[in-house]
Structure formats: structure tokens, C-alpha cells
Amino acid sequence: MNISENIKKFKDDLPDDVTLIAVSKTKTVDDLLEAYEAGHRQFGENKIQEMTDKWEKLPKDIEWHMVGHVQRNKVKYMAPYVSLIHTVDSLKLLKEIHKEADKNGHCIDCLLQIKIAEEDSKYGISAEKAKEILDSEEFKKLDHVKVKGLMGMATFTDDEAQVKKEFEHLKSVFDDFKEQYSNMNILSMGMSGDYKIALDCGSNMLRIGSDIFGERD
Numbered sequence: 001m002n003i004s005e006n007i008k009k010f011k012d013d014l015p016d017d018v019t020l021i022a023v024s025k026t027k028t029v030d031d032l033l034e035a036y037e038a039g040h041r042q043f044g045e046n047k048i049q050e051m052t053d054k055w056e057k058l059p060k061d062i063e064w065h066m067v068g069h070v071q072r073n074k075v076k077y078m079a080p081y082v083s084l085i086h087t088v089d090s091l092k093l094l095k096e097i098h099k100e101a102d103k104n105g106h107c108i109d110c111l112l113q114i115k116i117a118e119e120d121s122k123y124g125i126s127a128e129k130a131k132e133i134l135d136s137e138e139f140k141k142l143d144h145v146k147v148k149g150l151m152g153m154a155t156f157t158d159d160e161a162q163v164k165k166e167f168e169h170l171k172s173v174f175d176d177f178k179e180q181y182s183n184m185n186i187l188s189m190g191m192s193g194d195y196k197i198a199l200d201c202g203s204n205m206l207r208i209g210s211d212i213f214g215e216r217d
Ligand SMILES: *Cc1c(COP(=O)(O)O)cnc(C)c1O
Pocket: 023, 025, 046, 067, 068, 153, 190, 191, 192, 193, 207, 208, 209, 210, 211
């Protein structure tokens, strides 16, 4: 199977209300172009420098999604063009994104990353912390950022029951947030190894890397 066939297969199989993000980190511009020529326009990267290099070289109708951990001092490099930042985990970071979006004269869409996995290594915040941010007076003043939903990564394990439990938990947090806050309509969960479970649990945005582009070195 090649990249364009993989893209077509995902498009055919996924429900219309599920957005596919092709996670292209470490892959070449030619690999991305192959997906682009198959009609794909949403790409995800985890490093700002790499994403910016690719943005400069590729067609400008691509939507760029930041799915990696974000350092505040690098927000300025992606602020002119980024479409959605999936990994926001602090008010400080939101303030920085707001500042850089303001400089560029637009608004940047974000997701809050909720920690659902058991491993300590995963980034993200608790649902309580996320509410604290959204309820704060400081956040309400940030008119150049829009929090449009939540993102989470399940534990890396073969134990499907564990993964399902974590995704179900995130879905219930999402449903709760949807009721309490406006603009909440994106639930980004599911990668190559666990997207089927994520879909069953109500995901509407998948971040797929190796199932589209092949294994990374
Ligand atoms: C790399 C990455 C993905 C895609 O991983 P695959 O297992 O290759 O599908 C999804 N989400 C995040 C946050 C990633 O860093």
C-alpha cells in the first residue's frame, strides 16, 4: 500500500463527521505531497521548526495542526499560519498564543490536552485544571484564542480494555465541557494503534501517522 491508497482508504472508511489529521512528522515533503495530491489537506506535526519548514515549501491551502508539546518561545513561528494547536496545557501558553495571534491580526484555535494515560511521561492536565483555566477571568480576556475542544492520548498498551476506559473517560469529560462552555466541538483522540477504539468512544478527530505514511525510523 502506498500513501495515496492509505489516504483514500481512510477517507472511504471514516464517517463524514470525523476529521482525519495525517501526522507527517519525520516524513519528507514528497511524502506530504503524495497525500496532498490524493486530496488530503490536514497535516499534523510535533515540532514547530519542522512544521514551519514544510509550510514554507508546500501549497498554502494546507491546514497545519500542531500535535506536539509546545514551548512558549516558539509559538511566534507558527502563529502566522497554524490551524489548530492540539496540545495546550496551561493558561501561560494560552496567553502567549493570544499575544502572537493578536500580532498577526487573527484568532488561533486550540484544544486543551487532558491527561488520560497512566504513564507519567504523557503531557496534559486534569479536567479540573482545564476548567480552572476556562473559568478564569484572565482566560476570558484572551479574545485571540478560541478553545474548541479537547485532546488526549491513551496509554501505549495492548490492553484494549484499558485504552477504552481512558477514551470513555475523555468522552465523558468532553460531553461535560460541551454543556458548560461554548465552541466546544472537537474531540481529538485516536492514533494508528487505537483509532478504532477511539471512534467507538466518540472521537471526531483522528491523528494518524504510521498507518498513512508507514513506520517512522
Ligand atoms: C506521532 C503522533 C501521532 C501519530 O502516531 P501514529 O501512531 O504514527 O499514528 C498522533 N498523535 C500525536 C500527539 C503524535 O505525536
